[in-house]
Amino acid sequence: MVFGGNMRRMTIAGVLALGLSSGLQANEPYAVTPDGTTEMVFAMPTAEASIDIANTCRQRGLAVEAHTRTSVTCARKSWHDVADELGLETADKADSEIRLRFFLRQEGKVSIARASGTRTVIVFDIDPVTGAGFHDAMMDFMLAAGGAYPVGTRFPNHASMGFAGRIATVDDVSGFQVVELTPGSMAERAGLMKDDLVTRIAGKPIVDFGDVRDALEGVAGGKDYEILVKRGGEERRVRMQTEFRAAISE
Numbered sequence: 001m002v003f004g005g006n007m008r009r010m011t012i013a014g015v016l017a018l019g020l021s022s023g024l025q026a027n028e029p030y031a032v033t034p035d036g037t038t039e040m041v042f043a044m045p046t047a048e049a050s051i052d053i054a055n056t057c058r059q060r061g062l063a064v065e066a067h068t069r070t071s072v073t074c075a076r077k078s079w080h081d082v083a084d085e086l087g088l089e090t091a092d093k094a095d096s097e098i099r100l101r102f103f104l105r106q107e108g109k110v111s112i113a114r115a116s117g118t119r120t121v122i123v124f125d126i127d128p129v130t131g132a133g134f135h136d137a138m139m140d141f142m143l144a145a146g147g148a149y150p151v152g153t154r155f156p157n158h159a160s161m162g163f164a165g166r167i168a169t170v171d172d173v174s175g176f177q178v179v180e181l182t183p184g185s186m187a188e189r190a191g192l193m194k195d196d197l198v199t200r201i202a203g204k205p206i207v208d209f210g211d212v213r214d215a216l217e218g219v220a221g222g223k224d225y226e227i228l229v230k231r232g233g234e235e236r237r238v239r240m241q242t243e244f245r246a247a248i249s250e
Contacts, residue, residue, distance in 0.1 A: 028157035028217060029132040031139050033150050038135045039114040040147030046070050046104040049111040049146070053102050056145040062100065072102040096120055098129070100138070112150070113142055136213075148248075155245040158216040159225070161198070162187040162243070167208055168197065173230060175199035175206045186243045192229065199235070200228035220244075 033039060042049035047069040054067045057074035066073040076098050096119045104113045115138040117129035139149075162185020168177035175197040181188045199206055201215035202225045219225040224241050 027132060029135045029139075030155060030158050030213060031136070031149055032154045032156060034152035037114055038116070038138045039112055039150065040139065040142040041150050042104075042111040042113060042145075042147050043109070044111060044146075046106050046111040049113060050102070050104055052145045053104075053113060053142070056141065057100070060141075065099070070104045072104075074100045074102075100141075102142075113145075113147060115139075115142060151248055151250060153248040155247070157220055158213060158244075159219045159240075159242045160186070160245040161192075161216070161227070161240065163192065165198075165212075167206075170197050170230065171233070173197065173199055175230065176201075176209075176212050186240050190238050190240055192238070193231065195231075197230040198227050199230050202226060 042052070044052075050067060050069055050072050053072045054064045054074070057064050057072065062074040062076050064072065065075045098117060098119050100115065100117050102113050102115050104111050106112075117134060117138070119129055162182045163178045164180040164182075165176045165178050168175065170177070178187070178192055178194055178196045178198070181192065181194065201212065202219045204211060204215040204218070206212055206215070219242060222242055224239055227238050227240055229236055229238050
């Protein structure tokens with residue numbers, strides 16, 4: 001997962017059986033595309049991109065119901081299983097079927113894939129699946145399938161610490177471990193180092209990626225915030241200025 005810079009190799013996708021992040025009861029989306037849609041760019045023709053998306057569905061335990069050069073429909077019988085894995089809250093007890101649909105169009109040498117979802121209850125009721133959490137999960141899904149954020153995508157709702165990281169446990173303490181620092185980022189300027197373990201962000205304990213995203217959404221409106229960092233068995237408090245990931249420019 002990257003909170004700052006342009007590194008793409010570490011995303012939330014791949015964490016759970018569906019390859020989607022947990023804890024995404026987000027109020028605001030992480031990646032905001034220019035027109036607000038849930039879509040990504042694939043540097044290949046639509047026929048190839050649709051194959052990658054279909055394969056990602058299979059890898060995440062979804063059945064591919066339909067697959068053409070310009071669309072992919074994936075399904076799973078249990079809405080509750082999918083909701084749990086997407087990190088989406090569901091108050092009703094009725095189970096249902098979830099369908100994820102990806103529509104692709106060619107624009108020059110690249111393809112644009114747009115995602116949507118529906119759930120069906122007892123065949124008759126079909127409801128769209130929406131919200132910031134679903135948007136984030138689908139964007140992560142398409143990143144895992146080889147997509148990239150469209151030019152102009154902004155990240156205005158979550159502070160950026162400026163490093164790629166992973167959830168890890170060190171000496172029975174969970175946190176967000178630094179894997180790679182973004183040059184010139186807030187994390188680098190604050191003295192963070194590779195393998196440092198961020199155990200708290202603004203007082204919030206970090207157990208999974210959802211905790212990281214929720215905490216960084218919570219501090220986005222302020223000027224600064226404090227993180228607790230564990231290094232070599234010692235903990236220290238670090239004050240971070242609130243900065244944001246740069247918009248996608250290419």
